[in-house]
Amino acid sequence: MTSIEVRDLTKEYGTRRAVDDLTFDVLPGRVTGFLGPNGAGKSTTMRLVLGLDRPTSGSATLGGHAYATLREPLRHVGALLDAQAAHGSRTARDHLRTLAASNRLPQRRADEVLEETGLAAVARRRVRTYSLGMRQRLGIAAALLGDPGVVMLDEPSNGLDPEGIIWIRRLLRRLAGEGRTVLVSSHLMNETASFADHLVVLGRGRLLADTPMREFIHARVRPRVRIRTTDPAALTSALARGGHDAVEHEAGHWTVEHARVDDIGRLVSAAGVPVLELSSEEATLEQAYLDLTSTETEFTAQPQEA
Amino acid sequence: MSFAPVLHSEWLKIRTLRSLPGTLLALFAATTAFSAIAGGSETSDPEFDPLFMALSGVMPGQIAAVSFGATAVSSEFHGGALRLSLAAVPRRGRWFAAKATAIALPVLAVGLVTALAALVAARAGLGDAANGLTSGEQVRGVVGCGIYLTLMALLAAGLTALLRSGAGALSVLIPFVLVVSFVIGDTAGGATDFLPDRAGQVVLYETYDGSLGPWSGLAVTALWTAAALLAGAWSLRRRDA
Numbered sequence: 001m002t003s004i005e006v007r008d009l010t011k012e013y014g015t016r017r018a019v020d021d022l023t024f025d026v027l028p029g030r031v032t033g034f035l036g037p038n039g040a041g042k043s044t045t046m047r048l049v050l051g052l053d054r055p056t057s058g059s060a061t062l063g064g065h066a067y068a069t070l071r072e073p074l075r076h077v078g079a080l081l082d083a084q085a086a087h088g089s090r091t092a093r094d095h096l097r098t099l100a101a102s103n104r105l106p107q108r109r110a111d112e113v114l115e116e117t118g119l120a121a122v123a124r125r126r127v128r129t130y131s132l133g134m135r136q137r138l139g140i141a142a143a144l145l146g147d148p149g150v151v152m153l154d155e156p157s158n159g160l161d162p163e164g165i166i167w168i169r170r171l172l173r174r175l176a177g178e179g180r181t182v183l184v185s186s187h188l189m190n191e192t193a194s195f196a197d198h199l200v201v202l203g204r205g206r207l208l209a210d211t212p213m214r215e216f217i218h219a220r221v222r223p224r225v226r227i228r229t230t231d232p233a234a235l236t237s238a239l240a241r242g243g244h245d246a247v248e249h250e251a252g253h254w255t256v257e258h259a260r261v262d263d264i265g266r267l268v269s270a271a272g273v274p275v276l277e278l279s280s281e282e283a284t285l286e287q288a289y290l291d292l293t294s295t296e297t298e299f300t301a302q303p304q305e306a
Numbered sequence: 307m308s309f310a311p312v313l314h315s316e317w318l319k320i321r322t323l324r325s326l327p328g329t330l331l332a333l334f335a336a337t338t339a340f341s342a343i344a345g346g347s348e349t350s351d352p353e354f355d356p357l358f359m360a361l362s363g364v365m366p367g368q369i370a371a372v373s374f375g376a377t378a379v380s381s382e383f384h385g386g387a388l389r390l391s392l393a394a395v396p397r398r399g400r401w402f403a404a405k406a407t408a409i410a411l412p413v414l415a416v417g418l419v420t421a422l423a424a425l426v427a428a429r430a431g432l433g434d435a436a437n438g439l440t441s442g443e444q445v446r447g448v449v450g451c452g453i454y455l456t457l458m459a460l461l462a463a464g465l466t467a468l469l470r471s472g473a474g475a476l477s478v479l480i481p482f483v484l485v486v487s488f489v490i491g492d493t494a495g496g497a498t499d500f501l502p503d504r505a506g507q508v509v510l511y512e513t514y515d516g517s518l519g520p521w522s523g524l525a526v527t528a529l530w531t532a533a534a535l536l537a538g539a540w541s542l543r544r545r546d547a
Contacts, residue, residue, distance in 0.1 A: 050393050053546040068396040079393055084385030087323060094322035102315035102394045142390065 002076065002149045003027050003181055004049055008058035011044055011205075018044040020205035021058070026183045028149070031176045033196030033213065034185035035289065041205040042185040043081065043154050050079055050152075062150055074103040078143030079152040083135040083159070085142075088128030092119055092138050095127060096145060105146055113141040118167070132159030140168070150181040157191055169195045193285035201292065208292060213285065220291040221283030225256045225264045228277035238271035239264075253277065309404060312395050316408035320378055329374040330416045333455070334423065337367030341424035345431030356436040357447045357512035360428035361421060364451055364510060368458050368503070371413055372479050375459035378409050379538075380472025389547050398543045402467065406460055406535060413459040414452050421451035443512055450509030450520055454527065458483075461502060461531045467538025502530035 004026040011019040019041040026032045034042050047053040049060040051067035062070070062077060070076050086095045096110035114123045117137040122130070127138065136159055143151055153172075157165050172195045176182045183200075186192045192199075199216050201209040209216055229235045232248070239246045239256060244264070246254045256264055261280040268275055320326045341363030382388045382405075395401040425448060429436050465475035483503045498504055499516045506527030509520035518526060 047389070047547070050389075051396050052389050052392055070396070073396060074394055077393075081389055081393075082386030085387050085390040087381055087384065087387060089324055090322050094318070098315050098318040098322065099390070099394050101318055102312050102391075104311045 002063035004150060004152075004183060005061045005064070006045065006049070006058075007060070009045065009048060009055055009060055010057045011041075011048055011053060012056045018205050019048065019055075022202070022205070022207050023058075024200050024207060024210045026181055026200070027198075028181040029176060029179050030197035031172050031182045031184060031195050032198045032200055033192040034183055034200050034202070035189075035192060036185075036187070036202035036208075037293075038187060039204075040202040042202055044205075045202070046079065046081060046152050046154055046183075046185065050077070050081075072103040072105075072146070074099065074105065074146035074148065076146070076148050077150040077152065078146060078148040079154075080136075080139040080143045080156055081154050083132065083139045086127045086135065086138055089126055091124050091126055092130070092141075093123040095138065096142060099142055099145055103146055109145055109147075113144045116144065117141040133161055133164050136160055137164070140171070148180070150183075151175055152183045154185045155187075156184060157186065157188065165191065189284070189286035189289055201289070203293060217283050217285055217288040220288035222258050223260055223283065224281040225259045225261050226253055226277070226279050226281050227256065227264065227268070227275065228253045229268075230274045230276065234271065234273045235268060238268055238273050241271075242267045255281070309400060312401060312404040313407055315394070316401075316404045319381070320408055320412065323378075323381060326374060326378060329370050329377065330412060333367050333370035333374070333413075333416055334420045336370060337363035337420045338423045338427050339363065340366050342427035342431060345428030347431075354435070355512050356432060356439055357443055358510050360425045360432065360436065360439075361447055361451055361510045363424045363428075364421070364455070364507075367420065367424075368455060368483065369480065371417065371455040371459040372462040372483065373476065374413060375409050375462035376466045376472040376475045376479075379405065379463045379466040380475070383466075383470050383472070392547045399539055402535075402539045402542055406463055409459055409463050410456050414456040417452035417455035418448060420455075421448040424451075439512060446520060447510055447512075450506075450524060453524055454506040454509060457506060457524070457527045457531045458503065461527075461534045464531065464534030464536070464538040468534065468541045470541070500526055502527045505530075 006022050006024050009019055009022040010017065022045060036042050044053065048055050049062070049067060059066070067073060067077065086092070092114060093110055096113065097107055100107055100110050111120070111123070114120045117140055119134065119137055119141060122134065127135065130138065136156060140153065140156060143153060156168055160168060172182055172184060176197070184195070193213065196213050199209060199211060199213050200207070227235065232254070235254065236246050244256050244259055246256050248254050261278060265278055341360055344359050344362045382391055392398060392401065425444060462475050462479055465478060466472050469475050482501070486498070486501060499518055505518055505523040508514050508516065508518050508523035514520065
């Protein structure tokens with residue numbers, strides 16, 4: 001299967017550097033989450049990969065080939081860039097049929113992907129009547145049309161209802177499971193955490209991280225234990241003897257930083273402290289991301305144009 | 307990537323956008339109707355030209371041809387449609403050539419049928435006044451009219467690609483086509499004869515006395531069209547989609 005190779009990629013619009021010397025690979029068989037605030041350069045990078053925008057310097061290739069040199073590119077790469085790309089006056093089916101014809105894909109593929117994306121019942125309705133969620137599904141249908149080995153989706157969960165979000169999560173997992181290369185951009189952390197295996201994080205056009213998601217989280221967020229007791233004095237002295245600091249919270253529970261639940265459980269049990277609740281607080285992608293961007297403060301709260 | 311599938315795709319795009327076949331229908335209806343009216347009206351103009359009188363419906367009708375060319379291209383400049391098209395067909399020159407072909411062929415076909423219908427409709431009203439027309443002149447008028455409409459549609463298509471806006475192209479072309487022709491009219495000679503519409507319209511007259519003949523006039527229009535298409539293709543290839 002094909003991977004996406006980005007090498008020293010830079011794109012300037014006038015004086016603004018939208019993409020700044022990016023180098024990373026997107027590998028097959030896993031879902032790569034493409035994270036960053038709005039304006040970080042995610043969409044620009046995708047357009048550069050598709051040869052729609054010309055890089056100022058550097059290159060983006062697919063299995064070593066520039067996109068523009070691909071014969072019948074829809075058979076290799078499927079992309080959703082903009083859910084508004086379908087003309088409002090065309091039916092979804094006609095929209096997909098025009099795309100299929102250009103790459104000599106059989107017309108039945110249009111009906112197959114409409115079925116796959118849950119649009120079969122509305123396939124003959126004009127796109128103008130579609131909700132944003134339906135347009136997203138149509139954009140994803142267009143991306144899947146050529147049964148491509150590489151799938152790139154820009155903010156695919158935009159406008160999807162909860163059912164749609166679960167659907168896209170399963171779809172992405174399945175595509176990666178089939179050995180395809182899947183790159184999905186998002187600015188929603190919890191959403192990305194639910195499907196990504198690997199992360200590429202951008203800030204102001206620059207690469208901030210390119211790591212497996214678990215590693216990204218564990219390297220940045222320390223484990224924490226949450227505990228509730230009827231005897232705070234006994235708890236704090238037991239923890240102090242074990243070398244841990246406990247912090248009391250208004251809700252009546254305590255937290256212990258840099259600690260694992262296995263150690264704290266044994267410790268308080270040996271000291272005979274009555275325990276009402278003991279749990280480890282899972283580190284989230286959101287915490288890890290905020291930790292990353294707070295060390296790079298120039299990347300936060302800097303709204304830019306997309 | 308070969309040309310035929312791209313042309314097929316572009317043809318499907320035109321066929322499946324309801325307003326586009328509708329515009330061609332308007333081209334036929336407006337041209338034929340205005341020619342029929344012109345044929346039926348009394349005239350005492352000593353410079354009366356029966357061929358132009360019969361084909362005069364083209365003057366309002368060409369607006370439909372121009373709109374067709376502009377709309378077919380401008381539909382690509384809404385909400386990322388162009389990106390989707392160029393992701394499917396990254397060879398931009400080839401893509402634009404297919405687009406232009408998919409515009410030209412239906413306009414030519416409808417233009418020829420329209421010119422023939424207009425001539426027949428107008429002759430019914432003109433009666434004896436049109437008896438002086440030779441069959442050669444009538445064939446030249448009909449074929450020339452079809453080519454003229456095609457060139458005007460392509461001119462609009464090229465301008466739309468250059469300006470990235472159908473409204474922009476129409477706001478340049480419609481005043482150009484309508485106002486210049488009506489305001490300057492038949493009085494001015496010289497440079498205005500070489501404007502794209504006036505040069506191409508020589509083919510619609512039985513007699514002509516300017517610097518351009520019917521075919522050299524169409525050739526001048528073709529040069530304007532070629533320039534617009536090349537400028538559109540250049541813009542498309544050079545700029546980010």
